[in-house]
Amino acid sequence: MAITIAASSETDYVEGMPRKTDARARAIATAERLFRIQGYTATGLTQIIEESGAPKGSFYFHFPRGKAQLAEEAIDQYVAARIAVLRNISAGTAGDALNFVQQIFRTFAAEMVASDFQYGCLMQNLANELPALDAELTKRVARGFVDSTEIVAEHFRGCGFTPARASSTAAALVAALEGARTIARLERTPAIFEALAEVGVQRWAAAER
Amino acid sequence: MAITIAASSETDYVEGMPRKTDARARAIATAERLFRIQGYTATGLTQIIEESGAPKGSFYFHFPRGKAQLAEEAIDQYVAARIAVLRNISAGTAGDALNFVQQIFRTFAAEMVASDFQYGCLMQNLANELPALDAELTKRVARGFVDSTEIVAEHFRGCGFTPARASSTAAALVAALEGARTIARLERTPAIFEALAEVGVQRWAAAER
DNA sequence: CCCTTTCTATGGTGATCGCCATAGTATGGC
């Protein structure tokens, strides 16, 4: 998969020597972490370089287009991971809409607890600083939401939902998840995820069929 | 209400001359607008002062504690306005949960369309930059969510919901609203609000009784 | 051996950040 990531990057080294260090990958991972905690503008390159332990001198060798490119690669990685998680849950709850939804809430809540409620959603953080983003980065953020929603909608269709209902339910679920992240960070409690789960149970218990 | 705002501010001038200009109020309004569009860190004091037309020299006269104080007053104003809107909708749909929810979605969607999808939620934007905020500001953001949610929960209790169900439903609604804002900004479409409305209709049409 | 390629080090660019000290004008109360 390292090949896939390198191919999605725009800096494709035309058949050169193999990478010697992991400084590049560590910079991306650190950027993803800090962008999620602090936001895009509030995170300086200095901090990213320091915390990733990467050498200061080679940053623009690895990322010729600077901070924007770093953010692009970070979000590609983030979206890929998020989609993998959703696919995984979907596969484990095939045909069962309620279980699927509950499992998603549980997983996201657990992730927040694990980070002591420090991590936000990278897509959301970037979306809240749109004027600071160039067109390419904005496009990737938007695509991240579209792709995430599509995974969810696909599952609902597999549960017998009409395509229209699957889409709107998926969109609503994704929106609720994003909002829940924000609120959970402030309250430092997974309570909001439990509230969403309860509402979901009521919904399906009464409306399903 | 000007007195209320001045009293909530920490810089209470002990019985001096009345205000002579509206530079202070304009600075707060401009800060609210820019923080909603660009975020907190990404918005510089220079820009706020310029766009508000306020004189550069008197900023720290009006806001001795600087940017943090400006943000506190901006969010107080934002939360107060938001609560007023919610109360208003609640009063107009007393006893009718479905209508209440639909009206909220419509109102928020219209607000986003009116701003050409540029405005985010101030509370959410600040919540995504928590490490840059001091304790006081963080507290006010968190309180904004609690208070908003309570207004909604109160309405649901007025519709015969049990307190527990009213609370969880209100929390879920607020979360969905926040997420919808983020997504609408990216898609530049009120579609997500309509999706939420549809899901709400299905929910009540089948579960309510 | 040399050359290409990968990667690092140093040091600085100009711009902007939030903040503040100093000084000055305007205006109403007394």
Added chain:
DNA sequence: GCCATACTATGGCGATCACCATAGAAAGGG
């Protein structure tokens, strides 16, 4: 007329911002 208060203007503080130019080390391929 005097003085306190309300407000503005100027200029610069040190720090940090993203970015880059120059130089060179390390290492595998020919």
